[in-house]
Amino acid sequence: MNDKRFNSILLLAIAATLIALLLQQYLPQKRLTLLPSNTPSYFFHAGPGEDGSPAAFWVDERKLHWRCTPPRDNTTPYFPCSFNLLLTNDGLRGTDLSGYSYLNVKLRVIGKSRKIRFAMRNFNPAYSTPEDANSGKFISVNIPVGDLQGETRIELSEFKVADWWLDQLNIPRIHAQPERSNITTLGIDYTESMEPGNYDMIIEKIEFVGEWVSAETWYLAILTAWLLGIFSYAIIHLIRLREQSRHDVQVINTLNQYTTELRRETDKFRRLSTVDPLTQAYNRFGIDQIVSTMIALNERESGAGTNPDFALILIDIDHFKRINDRRGHDTGDRVLQAVATIIAKAIGRKDYLGRWGGEEFIVLLPNKRKEFAIAMAEKIRLSIDGTLFEPDNPLAVTASFGVSDRLPGEEFNDTFKRADIALYQAKAQGRNCSVMASDRLDDH
Template identity: 35%
Template sequence: MAHLQPPTYVLHASSSTRNLAAGIALTVALVLAQAWLPERSIDLAAPGAVSNLYLIAPGDVPGEPSPVQWVDYERRHWVCRNPANSPSQACGITLVLSGDDPARGRNLNGFDTLELDLAYRGNAAHLRVALRNFDPRFSKLTDGNSSRMQSINLRGRDVTKPVTLELAELTVPEWWITQFDLPREFNRPSVENVTSLSIDLTDSLAGQNHELELRHLTLKGPWIARDTLYLGLLCAWLLAAGTVVGRQWRALRRSHLRQQREIDALTARTRLLRVEQDKLRRLATIDELTGVLNRRGLESALEDFEAESAGVALVLLDIDHFKHINDRWGHAVGDEVLRRMAAIVSANLRTTDVIGRWGGEEFLVACQGRHADDAVRLAEKLRDAVQHGNFDTKGRFGITASFGVALAPPGASTHRAFKRADAALYRAKAAGRNRVELDTAHDAVTTL
């Protein structure tokens, strides 16, 4: 009997398992790396980190020194000494992040925190950290205030030790929104094109002294944002799953097409033989040409039926004009007809039915516990399947068969029933072939 090939996807099961394990390991490694690897950082207080650095001071008063002066430029250390009668106060430092083009700053979207270490001596209630974002839709180089301002106010006690600010904490101040009166979408914070970063005092400074030293100012952020990593992993797994499903679907389709092509090569199904029968037993009871039971196997099966005393229906069939097939087309074609006959009949039987080649072009079907009408309907079904079966791929001829049906009641001899089925088959041949005849002998029964 021909055997179907296993689906292709089964052959690749081990490689698929390895790929799955590798994917899981890579996913875990990327998640752990995102969480544990050092973040990327930019120390804005380091020499050369910004293109320019200047103090925020009020307008100069003729004949008087500026109230905001460097103590040590290299250490970013400055003081503010504001006279009591100063009309305006300003005290701070600005780091310029743009280069030769003042409209092109740095994109800080990849950073999420700002670490600030500021030594402050004074009594100001608040210190402000602010970013300026240049947006060409409304910002103008001639108006420094037109760059979107985003800031956060820190209390004096907040900077007594290093502090970490989330960039998401920065907001656009109400005074800037009111002053420029832009549509709502322009009033949202953005760190896409930051041109400057400032640290200054926001309270009234008249008559006060303040000393500040910027020790550390570092932007930090992951090399790959968590959301971006998770989205990328999700897309990768979806793509991999789609690839696997597509590959398995193609393998199943190829397997299905292959099985369709191989179905004509299947010769027979054996019903009563156990899977554990050894090779010698198979050779003794299986017809080598057709793959169904031979005469010895049929006789053994009939003996088993008799021992069970359940009654049996015998359907004996003979291929019409088989000698003509051999004479005209050759014995190789005749052998193929016998194989296909066995396959077609087997495909139309129950798992409890038995089929065998009795000899030559004769086949015998034994069905346990059938009624006479059931046996005739089975024979008609087989006759129709044979008449419409594909016996010659070149379409040169068709095949029909004649059938004789006989019943053996419980405890009766199947040998005598076979003789009556043979006589009924002879009548079918004499009546014109391609027909079914039921035995009507006096010892036949119509109900089992």
């Protein structure tokens, strides 16, 4: 194989690998939609109501609207009242959910309940029997009603085995972990003591979502393909080693130099594509990449994102157009550079500074809340206000600040918008101040 052909194949393989790596995130997801469905199989489990009939019943079955009405004389700490989907035909052979990653639900809860429990039963002959419905492993997760706004994603890793079930059946440690290989039922119920009244629930969507090919399997396949290619290449060259040893050494040296240069050029262009050349802060594209990485890392490490991904500070230089108009764009550029330097010195080594556009900067504080961010904003604001710009022709510069942090499951655009609204409020309050954003867009 000549050098030209080898290099062409290598470049083609690199290109194919890059495409395969990018393609992974666009692979179709597998979905198991339970509701809405034309042929659902479900039942209620509830204690007796006021008239002795079950306390759970349909208000409008077509709209999947059901109600639980506990009796006024109920004194039990837990009144059974649940809606259950059957995922089995015979009670033994259920549905394998081990290949799914999360549960998508969309429901409306009307009543005083603060939490809703989602629970599954897994049938395993090692500890389950057909005669005892309670012998199926009980795995569940409690979700605050406030989190069930719109379509909600519940990671299956959040489901835990109930301690009462382990104790009741005296389950050995080897079987104490969650299982999803043979799920027979999925239930939704109320987890707290229920006062008299109506507790309504309207179920709009229940579906399990997973990957046809996991990221690990996909990357392992790419790695295996490369290993097989390298192995085949090595075998061929071992056969020709005696005749082509000197030529092979030259090829290896050339390839090593080429790979190093390619890596160097790749690093160079990666930096050029993510850094603002004037201030040396990240540009908007670079910030977008950092945000995507932080959100993905948070979801991987903390499931539904109970810890804050980051806090966000939006900074706008006050009356910057006036600076450009009166002093010229060269002065404006120097002011931008000086402000960027002040911000960079104030934030931590693990924080990120970006130029969002024009005279607007953005700071990302990983794993920080907005209370920390507002203090940081004030620190930066005072530093800017106390700096003498353009000493030969002194210029007073101030900036306004809007602060927010990412709420669980919130899109970055909404986090940014709340900070942007807070920034406009700071402008409206006279500039040179910091405003903390509300947790709700409609509160502004």
